[in-house]
Amino acid sequence: MTDALALYRSLVLIRRFEETILAEYRRGAFSGTTHTYIGQEANAVGVITNLQPDDIVVSNHRCHGHFLAYGGDPRALFGELMGRVTGVCGGRGGSQHLHWRNFYSNGILGSTLPLATGIALAEKMQGRQTITTVFAGDGALGEGSVYEAFNFASLWGTPLLIVIENNHIAQTTPLALGLAGSIAGRLTAFGIPSCAVSTSDVLEISSTAQALIAEVRHSQRPQALIIDSARFGPHSKSDDTRPVEMIEELRRTRDPLTIHGNRLAVSARQAVDTEIVALVRAAFEQALSDPPAGGAL
Amino acid sequence: MTSVLDALNNGLQRALTDDSRVVLLGEDILDPYGGAFKVTRGLSTVFPERVLTTPVSEAGMTGLAAGMALRGLRPIVEIMFGDFSTLAVDPLVNTAAKLRWMYNDQVSVPLVVRTPMGGRRGYGPTHSQSIEKLFLGVPGLRVVAASHFGDPGELLYRAILRQDDPLVFVEHKLLYGLQVIDAAAASDFEIERSGSAELFPAYRLTVRGAPPPTLTLATYGYMAELARQALVKLAFEREIFTELIVLTQLAPLDAAPILESASRTGRLLTIEEGTLSAGWGAEVLARCSESLGSRLAAAGRVAAIETPIPAAAGLERRTLPEVDDILREAEKIGAQPHA
Structure with a gap:
């Protein structure tokens, strides 16, 4: 298979x-909540494809795309969302709380910004040659701990x-109502190139991402990648207040x-499309038939 | 004779010496200053790569330390005043305390947050509180309080190296200057371990040669000293004989040593420096009530009154529990002079 x-x-x-x-939430296969990554897939795939196997990924509430791009098992992720014993964390964590190999959400x-900074520091102090990548959305930029971490x-x-x-929207609040100044300016203030x-x-x-990752690895210092992105779906399952025309325009152009x-x-x-439809369906069906999470609490 | 301050400093030094994964973070902890209360004095000189002075950034440093613990280090965070630990509640409660369990026991987070709590120094409303009760009952979080009984340095050493969960280590400011009282140093008392806890034991203190006690005093931290003074006064001035139980692990709560004592005396007085409502004593009394039923004839709580802690010395004394409050409450719940 070619890289492309x-x-x-x-x-x-x-x-x-x-x-x-x-689709399956509506049919009752899952409980709890989810935050879908539809529209933003290129961010996770484009960044994580450049990482080494031992590198670390720290992700947020919208973590399914990051997890799958990292190589996580779709059946285990379905299972986690269904509360199955085969889930990534045995059903304890659910959609937002995943850990597998060097992936944490x-x-x-x-x-997650201080957490990732501490992870990167620990790796460096112990002489490991890894880098840590942390994904955050524009919505997280209102949190003070982000700047302590920077x-x-x-x-x-x-x-x-x-x-x-x-993605220009934090749940239902547009960026213009949540962010003063600029994202790059916030990083510049701490001497972090972006x-x-x-x-x-x-x-x-x-x-x-490839160039930035090479620079982080070489300099052992932080770098930032700011991706202007587009979320096609709701924040969660059905809470999108944006006009339908806006979403359609994003889907058409982005x-x-x-x-x-x-x-x-x-x-x-078409071959990939067909293969993936079958793969995802099989993973879903497998998870559905897996035993529910149990064990002592 | 060793002060609690020297014992804690020694515990840190031993941990840093014995395990190269131990890293210390905190504000103003470098020599020559050595930390606001000098618990870290000398350590940055001996271990310059592993004693890291931080910006004024409690949330950030605690979050960082959680990440460091997740990836193989054993960080210790010093939060300069316990009051500032509110800034670290999110990384402690929503990250450090949850990761092991919610990641299905695939990871561990051996993180110790040390912090001095407590008043009686005139520091006023935001530098005097005993707010450790905010951290009690958080799943995955252990809370340990040093006192001057036993070996506080060893207690801290065990917190750092002998257990693998996030832990809040409470040090009352007035403990630092007290001398450690071990069994050998306590000529008028008998001090023995009570209960089965090995890492963070409970202690039982009685007047040597006294008749059977008719009241159990239960406490932790610096209040153990005020309770000890109350125990002496009750015994020698009023012939009321009591037994003092001092816990070091506050959460998860193992109430067995208190239950064992209260089941014999039938009366229990809890003593804490924090405010009364929803406090440590409330939890202890609930456990005793559930377990002992009518065998617990009377119970009470000594705690701070529910105002912010005043800076003025006279006002502060009226706010925080004193020895006299313990004496008064002990009599109020009907502890009887020895017949």
Whole structure:
């Protein structure tokens, strides 16, 4: 499989996974909540494809895309959302609280920035050659702990890539009602270099991330990637207050599957589409038949 | 003779010496200053790479330390005043305390947050509180309070190296200057361990040679000293003989040593420096009531009155519990002079 095809495959996997969740929530297969990544797939795929196996990923409440791009098992993630014993964390964590290998997520916005900074520092102090990547959305930028972490990360020189996925909306609050100044300016204030891209093209994100990751690894200091992104779905399951026309426009112009898919031969693309539909369906069915989480509390 | 301050400093030094994964973070902890209360004095000189002075950033440093603990280090965070621990509640409660369990026991977070609580120094409303009760009952979080009984340095050492969960280590400011009282140093008392806790034991203190006690006093931290003074006065001035139980682990609560004593005396007085409502004593009394039923004839609580702690010395004394409050409450719940 070519790299371009592999990237497309990851994009489609996340999309179909998230679509399945939204559809099956309505049918009652899942309980609790979810935060879908539909529209933002190129961010996770473009960044994580450049990481080494031992590198660390710290993610947030909208973590399914990051987890799947990291190589996480769709059946285990479905199982986690269904409360199955085969779930990523045995059903204890649910949608927002995943840990597998060097992947960690938590649902408290902003809390993951200090956590990731501490992880990066610990790795450096112990002489490991890893870098840590932390994903956060524009909504998290209202949290004070984010800036304490920026300060520590820069002051103490930690090998940390900060990825800000700016989807312009925090639950239902548009960016203009939540952010003064600029995102880049906030990083600049702490001496953290940043690179901004406004794209849903996985190749553009990947090439930018590749350079930043190389710099973090070489300098052992933080860098930031600010991605102007587009969320097509609701914050959670059905809480999108944006006009339908706006979403349709985003889907028409900012769909990472279309943008990257158009580079591929139709037959190759269709083969991936077919394969992923079957793969996601099989993972879903497997998880559905897995035993419920049990054991002592 | 060793002060509690020296014992804690020694506990930190031993932990840093014995395990290269131990890292100390906090504000103003570098020599020559050595921390606001000098618990870390000398350590940055011996371990410059592992004693890290931080910006004024309690939430940030505690969150960082959780990440460090997750990836193989054993960080200790010093929060300069216990009052400031409210700034670290989120990383403690929503990150450090939850990670092991919610990640299905795949990780551990051996993080110790040390902090001096308590008043009686005239520091006023935001530098005098005993707010450890905010951390009691948080799943995954252990709360340990040093006192001058036993070996507070060893207690801290065990918190750092002999257990793997996030732990809040409470040090009352007035303990620092007290001498450690171990069994050998306590000529007028008998001090023995009570209960089965090995890491963070409970202690039972009685007047040597006294008749059977008719009241159990239960406490922790610096109030153990005021309770000890009350125990002496009750015994020698009023012939009321009591037994003092001093816990070091406040959460998760193992009430067995208190239950054992109260089941013999039938009366229980809890003593704490924090405010009364929803406090440590409330939990202890609830446990005793559930377990002892009518065998607990009478019970009471000594705690701070529910105002912010005043800076003026006279006002502060009226706010925080004193020895006289313990004496008064002891008599109120009907502890009888020895017949």
